[in-house]
Amino acid sequence: MHTHSLQIRRFFNRFSEPPENVPTIHYRYHVAASYSFFIALLYHFGMIFIFYLIAVYPLALLNIFSSLIWALILGSHLKGKRILSISLALFEINLHAIMCVTFIGWGAGFQYYVLVVPLMVVFDYMWLGAGIRKMVRPFFSTVA
DSSP, X not given: OHHHHHHHHHHHHTTSSOOTTSOGGGHHHHHHHHHHHHHHHHHHHHHHHHHHHTTOHHHHHHHHHHHHHHHHHHHHHXXXXXXXXXXXXXXXXXXXXXXXXXXXXXXXXXXXGGXXXXXXXXXXXXXXXXXXXXXXXXXXXHHO
């Protein structure tokens, strides 16, 4: 039992210890994103059972894949691959919102999850290098 608690503690310690390729100025973003991605993973895992219980089987199946995607997102984030993790997160959020609205309708409110996308882009945008900022700048002009 002691080895399991030690492994769990090591796992969560990685949330507050950025990898070497992440500058110390990005510490807060790393910690916040680590916990956010982990919570998203748990949420999507839980939604597998909820969608199964309410007999929306396509969304239960989607959440199996979403859980795997969030595990990949968290893993890549903890390795310092920020662009990959943010790109996958943006893809999954949009896909999930579209599929939920398609299968259960607007009344469930899943379309509001898309509102997280600009926040993720803005907070990650602050830390991106100048070359990538030039590529992202047209996105901000279209959103505004």
